[in-house]
Amino acid sequence: MDLQTTYMGLKLKHPIVASASPLSEEVSNIKKMEDAGASAVVMFSLFEEQLKHEEAAMEHFMSHGSNSFAEALNYFPKVEEYHAGPERYLDIVRRASEAVDIPIIASLNGITNEGWIDYAKYIQEAGASGLELNIYYIPADITIPGAEVEGRYLEIARHVKASVTVPVAFKLSAYFSSFGHLAKQLDDAGADALVLFNRFWQPDFDIDKREIVHSLHLSRPSQIRMRLLWIALLYGRIKASLAATTGVYSHVEIIKYLMAGADAVMTTSALLKNGITFLSTLRSQLMEWMEKNEYSSVSQMKGSMSQRHVADPTAFERANYIKILERYKSKYAL
Numbered sequence: 001m002d003l004q005t006t007y008m009g010l011k012l013k014h015p016i017v018a019s020a021s022p023l024s025e026e027v028s029n030i031k032k033m034e035d036a037g038a039s040a041v042v043m044f045s046l047f048e049e050q051l052k053h054e055e056a057a058m059e060h061f062m063s064h065g066s067n068s069f070a071e072a073l074n075y076f077p078k079v080e081e082y083h084a085g086p087e088r089y090l091d092i093v094r095r096a097s098e099a100v101d102i103p104i105i106a107s108l109n110g111i112t113n114e115g116w117i118d119y120a121k122y123i124q125e126a127g128a129s130g131l132e133l134n135i136y137y138i139p140a141d142i143t144i145p146g147a148e149v150e151g152r153y154l155e156i157a158r159h160v161k162a163s164v165t166v167p168v169a170f171k172l173s174a175y176f177s178s179f180g181h182l183a184k185q186l187d188d189a190g191a192d193a194l195v196l197f198n199r200f201w202q203p204d205f206d207i208d209k210r211e212i213v214h215s216l217h218l219s220r221p222s223q224i225r226m227r228l229l230w231i232a233l234l235y236g237r238i239k240a241s242l243a244a245t246t247g248v249y250s251h252v253e254i255i256k257y258l259m260a261g262a263d264a265v266m267t268t269s270a271l272l273k274n275g276i277t278f279l280s281t282l283r284s285q286l287m288e289w290m291e292k293n294e295y296s297s298v299s300q301m302k303g304s305m306s307q308r309h310v311a312d313p314t315a316f317e318r319a320n321y322i323k324i325l326e327r328y329k330s331k332y333a334l
Contacts, residue, residue, distance in 0.1 A: 001287060001291065001296060001297070002298065002299070003015070003283075003297070003298050004299075005263050005264060005298050005302075007040070007193060007263045007264040008130055008167040008169050008192040008193035008243075009130075009192055010040065010129060012039040012040055012102075012103070012264065013039045014039045014298070015039065015254070015262070015263065015264050015265050016037070016039055016254065016267065016279065016286070017039055017243070017264045017265065017267075018033045018038040018040070018041045018271060018276075019245050019266035019267060019268045020042045020043060020044050020107045020134070021268040021271065021272060023044075023272070023276065024041055024043045024092075024096075025092070027099055029276060030096045030099065030104070031100055032277075033276055034102050036276050036277045036278075036279035037279045037280045037282075037283045038102060039103075039264075040103040040104070040105060040129075040264070041100075041104055041105065042105045042266065043089075043092070043093060043096070043105065043106045044107065045108065045109035046086060046089045046106070046107065046108055047110065048108075048109065048111065048112065048116040050086060051116045051119055086119070090126045091126075093106050093123060093127060093128050094127050097126070097127030097129070098127065103129035103130060104127070104128050105128065105129060105130040105131065105132050106123040106126075106128040106130075106131050106132070107131075107132045107133075107134055108120060108123070108132075108134065109134040109135075110133075110134075110135065111135060111136060111137040111152075117133075117156055117159050117160050118163065120160050120163050120164050120168075121163050121164055123164075124164045124166045128166060129166060129167075130166050130167040130168065130169065130192070131160070131164065131167070131168050131169070132170075133156065133157075133160060133169070133170050133171065135153055135170065135171070135172070137149070146177050149176075150176065150185070153170070153182065154185055154186065154189055157170060157189040157190065158189050161190040161191075167192035167193065168190075168191060169191070169192060169194065169241070169243065170186055170194055171195035171197075171245070172194060172196060172197060172198060173197055173200055174197045180230075180237075183230075183238060187238040187239055187240045191240045192240060192241060193240050193242070193243055193263070194238075194242055194243070195243040195245055195266070196231060196242065196245070197230075197245070197246065199219065218273060219246045219247045219269045220247055221247045221248075221249050221250075221252070221253055223247040224246060224247040224248075224256065227244050227245070227246060227257070228257065231261050231262050231306075232306045232307050233306075233307050234261070235260065235261025235303045235306035236261070236303060236308045237308075241263040241264065242261055242262050242263055242264075243263065243265070244257035244260070244262040244264070244265050244266065245265075245266040245267075245268075247269075248265055248266065248269075248270055249267075249269070249270045249273075250282070251282060251285030251288075253265070254282065254286055255286070255301070256305075258298060259303070259305035260305055260306055261303040270282070
């Protein structure tokens with residue numbers, strides 16, 4: 001049985017990838033992921049704010065002297081509030097790349113088109129096999145037009161692609177007026193992969209304390225549908241690889257994503273909940289299902305349920321919504 005797949009130009013033994021999470025902060029955990037069967041590991045993210053913190057602190061130190069250094073740092077987020085500083089991040093990437101035989105994909109998280117993206121070349125030099133850019137940008141300024149938001153993504157894409165030779169993936173949100181058009185523009189700009197979709201942090205309220213609640217919940221299998229839709233729509237229409245992320249708890253979600261057209265399927269929540277060794281369970285489940293259903297390879301099922309290959313392509317569009325509503329009307333008619 002052939003489980004191999006190609007993601008962002010990287011040859012993977014199978015499509016199951018450990019996505020960015022606190023688990024990858026330790027090289028020992030990354031080795032455990034390899035032992036449990038991960039085909040690749042996406043590192044935890046290095047944030048733009050961390051890089052700016054370091055740059056601002058150094059600039060203040062050089063121009064004002066060491067006596068005022070500590071006070072200046074009070075104006076910036078404390079480095080220890082993040083997972084790791086820039087130098088430690090590079091060290092982990094370097095040691096992880098040397099310790100395992102699977103690809104190590106570093107992750108940069110930011111929103112501007114300024115100096116932080118230059119850090120991509122340092123990550124490449126540290127030995128990363130690829131880079132995932134998580135452009136976590138919420139356009140809260142209501143005066144910014146959509147074209148300007150998309151332009152920011154494209155400028156970052158072109159800048160990073162010009163800076164490195166390793167493949168670059170872009171982890172995106174679905175909140176664009178025409179996501180397919182943006183995907184095509186990123187593809188034309190040289191993106192090696194698109195990761196669908198980022199889950200933006202969304203606030204909750206404590207109505208008694210009148211405070212914003214800072215919490216993040218693990219993903220759920222029910223959240224895969226928007227990802228299925230867009231992977232199925234983009235499959236065969238862009239050159240970039242497609243990766244699915246969110247809601248992967250069993251072989252069922254993996255198979256659905258593959259049938260939609262994903263080249264790689266990423267999971268974090270299932271590992272945080274069930275432990276790193278759950279990777280081997282996912283791989284075994286996938287193989288058992290393929291054998292039972294007489295699939296000899298991952299490539300045989302990939303894209304089989306995409307819009308290009310299903311009998312009724314309108315099932316992904318508005319016409320199908322009308323059919324569903326009509327079904328419910330007849331079901332509950334008095």
